[in-house]
Amino acid sequence: MRKSQEHQLLEELQSRGRLSPTEEKELFIRRVGFEGELEAFQLISDYKKSEWQLLNDLTFNHDFGEIQVDLLLITQLGWWVFEVKNYDSDYEYRDGKWLVNGRPKARDDFAQLKRTMEIFKNIHRSSGSRGELVGKLLFINESDSVEIVGADSALYLKRAKLKRYLQELAEDCTIFIDDTVNIEREAQWLLSWTEKNLRLKSITDDRFESLRKGIYCYLCRSFNTEVVRFHVCCHACGSTEASEKAILRTICGYGVLFPYKNLKTSEVLSLFGGQVKYYRVNKILKKYFEVSSSKGSFINPINSFEYQFLNIKFRYIDKRNLGIKKES
Ligand SMILES: [Zn+2]
Incomplete structure (x- = not known):
């Protein structure tokens, strides 16, 4: 699972400068939401049957309208859509109204789910899937501070009930001997229908000017770093990182800030603030990125390093707090 581009952009901005109060709030909401989705993804993965497919963060934009779905579980019996809510304040739903800590809540989660499912119904129908289509709010926070009175219990699920619910679903599915092929085909069909880069956020050139330039430490985010041949040393925390990795990480950060640019x-x-020479950045772009159709540029993966290059092994490994060693 990966963070959305906007979430990645806010984190890059935070590392390189100051966020506005609105951005701070937005980043906080995104972090809490992402943690909840991650938690839900892991729990469902643990409890689901192996042949089921669990897809996450799907965005659709077709004639039916634009929607985003947190989690979609494809089983022999049909599709289960989960809209994940990671609430730890006191939420209350009573007589058709939501309250947060006793005050009215701006958005009605049930209304939002209803809208999503109305649009998704059309997608489900056009897929040719003959199974059921079920949509649920999934309250994932362990604190279980959400109290719901008078809502259709089919429309929501709480964390504590998730395991049992999926076990029962698995039992219901045992009448199907093997429908793995259909599940796989439906997952592929859905993925082919999603729009990966629908809501990209970019920054202005002025904002870019105001950002702190250079390589920040991969551990403590300090800009007090020094490129020493094959390593980048952090003078604030004493860690070292392979310079190839640090450069690659910084390039990815640039791509996240300007998703529409090659x-x-x-x-x-x-973005390097003079810490690295032209030829070195060029060499790394050539080595790790695909050449784009416009001359002299490379395709922007619009993805931070942690998602794009996680499995790449570098010759020099990162070291934490082992003192700063300068190479001769
Ligand atoms: Zn550091």
């Missing part, structure tokens, strides 16, 4: 060496270089 990656050009001269432009990307401006």
Whole structure:
């Protein structure tokens, strides 16, 4: 599971400058939401049957309208849509109204679910899937501070009931001997219908000017770093990182800030604040990124390093707090 581009962008902005109060709030909401989705994804993965497919963060934009779905579980019996809510304040739903800590809540989660499912119904129908379509709010927070009175119990599920619910669903599915092929086909069909980059956020050139340039430490985010041949040393926490990795990480950060741009060496270089030379950035772009159709530029993966290059092994490994060693 990966964070959305907007979430990644806010984190890059936070590392390189100050967020506005609105952005701070937005980042907080995104972090809490992401943690909840991650938690839900892991729990469902643990409890689900192996042949079921669990998809996450799907965005659709077709004639039916635009919707985003947190989690979608494909089983022999049909599709289960989960809208994950990671609430730890006191939420109360009574007589058709939501309250948060005793005050009215702006958005009605049930109304939002209803809207999503109305649109999703059309997608489900056009897929040719003959199974059921079920939509539920999933309250994932362990504190279980959500109290619901008078709502259709089919429309929501609490964390404590999730395991039992999926076990029962699995039992219901045992009448199907093997429908793995259909599940796989439906998952592929859905993925082919999603729009990966629908809501991209970019920053202005002025905002870019105001950002702190250079390589920040991968551990403590300090800019007090020094590129020493094959390593980047952090003078604040004493860690070292392979310089190839640090450069790659910084290039990815640039791509997240400007999702609509291809990656050009001269432009990307401006984020390094003079810490790295042109040829080195160019060499790494050539090594790790695909050449784009526009001359002299590379395809922007619009993804931070942790998601794009996680499995790449570097010759030099990162070291934490082992003192700063300068190479001769
Ligand atoms: Zn550091």
